[in-house]
Amino acid sequence: MTPLKERLVQLEVLRYNPDTDTEAHFQRYEVVCQEEWVVLDALNKVKADIDPTLNYRWSCHMAVCGSCGMMINGEPKLSCHAFLRDYEGVIRVEPLAHFPVERDLVTAPDDFMEKLKRVKPYMIPKEKKPISEGEYKQTPAQLMKFRQYSMCINCMLCYAACPQYGLTPSFIGPAALTLAHRYNQDSRDGGRAERQEVVATHEGVWECTFVGACSEVCPAQVDPASALQQMKITSSLDWIVEHLIPGGKP
Amino acid sequence: MSRRPLVRECPPTTWYFRQPRYMRYMSREITSIFVGAYCVLLVVGLQRLADGPMAWEGFLLALQSPASIVFQILALVAAVYHAATWFNATQKAMPIQIGEGFVPGKLISGAHYAAWAVLSLIVLILAGVF
Ligand code: SF4
Numbered sequence: 321m322t323p324l325k326e327r328l329v330q331l332e333v334l335r336y337n338p339d340t341d342t343e344a345h346f347q348r349y350e351v352v353c354q355e356e357w358v359v360l361d362a363l364n365k366v367k368a369d370i371d372p373t374l375n376y377r378w379s380c381h382m383a384v385c386g387s388c389g390m391m392i393n394g395e396p397k398l399s400c401h402a403f404l405r406d407y408e409g410v411i412r413v414e415p416l417a418h419f420p421v422e423r424d425l426v427t428a429p430d431d432f433m434e435k436l437k438r439v440k441p442y443m444i445p446k447e448k449k450p451i452s453e454g455e456y457k458q459t460p461a462q463l464m465k466f467r468q469y470s471m472c473i474n475c476m477l478c479y480a481a482c483p484q485y486g487l488t489p490s491f492i493g494p495a496a497l498t499l500a501h502r503y504n505q506d507s508r509d510g511g512r513a514e515r516q517e518v519v520a521t522h523e524g525v526w527e528c529t530f531v532g533a534c535s536e537v538c539p540a541q542v543d544p545a546s547a548l549q550q551m552k553i554t555s556s557l558d559w560i561v562e563h564l565i566p567g568g569k570p
Numbered sequence: 571m572s573r574r575p576l577v578r579e580c581p582p583t584t585w586y587f588r589q590p591r592y593m594r595y596m597s598r599e600i601t602s603i604f605v606g607a608y609c610v611l612l613v614v615g616l617q618r619l620a621d622g623p624m625a626w627e628g629f630l631l632a633l634q635s636p637a638s639i640v641f642q643i644l645a646l647v648a649a650v651y652h653a654a655t656w657f658n659a660t661q662k663a664m665p666i667q668i669g670e671g672f673v674p675g676k677l678i679s680g681a682h683y684a685a686w687a688v689l690s691l692i693v694l695i696l697a698g699v700f
């Protein structure tokens with residue numbers, strides 16, 4: 321077996337300790353890594369060999385759990401999916417943009433969690449039926465209508481990429497709105513009218529100006545930008561039906 | 571342990587320098603200034619037309635000034651860029667599902683380009699270019 325290629329990697333990591341710091345600062349680490357590694361591996365090596373005080377989140381190491389999101393050279397990335405071979409020189413690692421920094425690379429996701437709740441991201445059945453009547457059935461075509469939007473891993477990279485969220489933190493934001501769309505598109509669901517109270521507002525889809533950054537950084541190919549544009553169209557149609565058609569109800 | 575999260579503000583006026591994709595977005599937004607200005611020019615033209623043949627001739631003459639030609643070229647480039655990015659976006663906003671599959675996005679955007687070409691041709695014919 322050919323030996324794996326090694327490389328000296330330089331990391332510039334944003335550090336912040338809420339107990340002692342008033343501001344964040346960058347700290348430089350130099351660590352020998354395998355060429356095949358990802359940025360998360362390099363951080364793990366730093367933590368194991370150089371600085372055990374470094375804080376960051378991760379769990380699955382396979383782009384599934386969505387917990388290792390960071391800004392890598394200014395770009396929102398899953399650090400377990402950011403290959404060292406794609407970077408040259410010093411790699412700058414910062415916590416996800418637009419979220420408060422809890423400690424080092426750990427951000428506070430509270431705002432996102434709150435927004436997720438607001439869009440009611442769960443099935444609100446059209447008609448409730450007793451379990452004895454069996455499952456709510458769905459055809460493959462009905463599944464395909466929303467499948468893509470159900471692939472979100474809640475990594476919040478799209479929020480870190482979205483300048484509208486950065487500038488207007490009350491914006492419900494890409495992933496939460498996309499999840500609302502996912503349930504709205506589900507043939508078994510009847511909760512759209514309830515969700516519209518959050519979706520079709522200034523804080524909802526109308527805060528989106530279609531920068532499209534969310535879709536470019538999404539590691540799960542969810543394409544939140546497409547969901548939001550579709551919701552703008554349906555919300556506009558609702559408005560037309562309600563205001564321009566006598567007796568019309570969206 | 572205290573909880574004292576550090577808030578890092580998004581710079582309100584310079585944020586679009588942070589990433590090339592933001593610059594692309596802003597350049598698209600800026601094209602609407604030219605598109606808007608050209609619409610104003612058309613309205614002024616209509617006004618001149620209503621004012622009579624003399625006014626209309628004067629308007630046509632003003633359109634041929636070098637500054638006006640430079641503006642019209644810029645407006646044309648801006649309008650084409652704006653339209654192209656808009657058509658490319660239509661496939662995201664209007665996906666068409668047939669059975670379990672989706673019509674390829676290129677086809678949806680392509681249909682918009684085709685409609686654009688046909689309508690432009692009709693306008694040019696009506697304008698007596700051919
Ligand atoms: S939509 Fe994509 S980028 Fe946004 S949270 Fe979900 S998986 Fe992450």
Ligand code: FES
Nearest residue numbers: 380381386388400
């Ligand atoms: S560690 Fe789970 S997504 Fe990166």
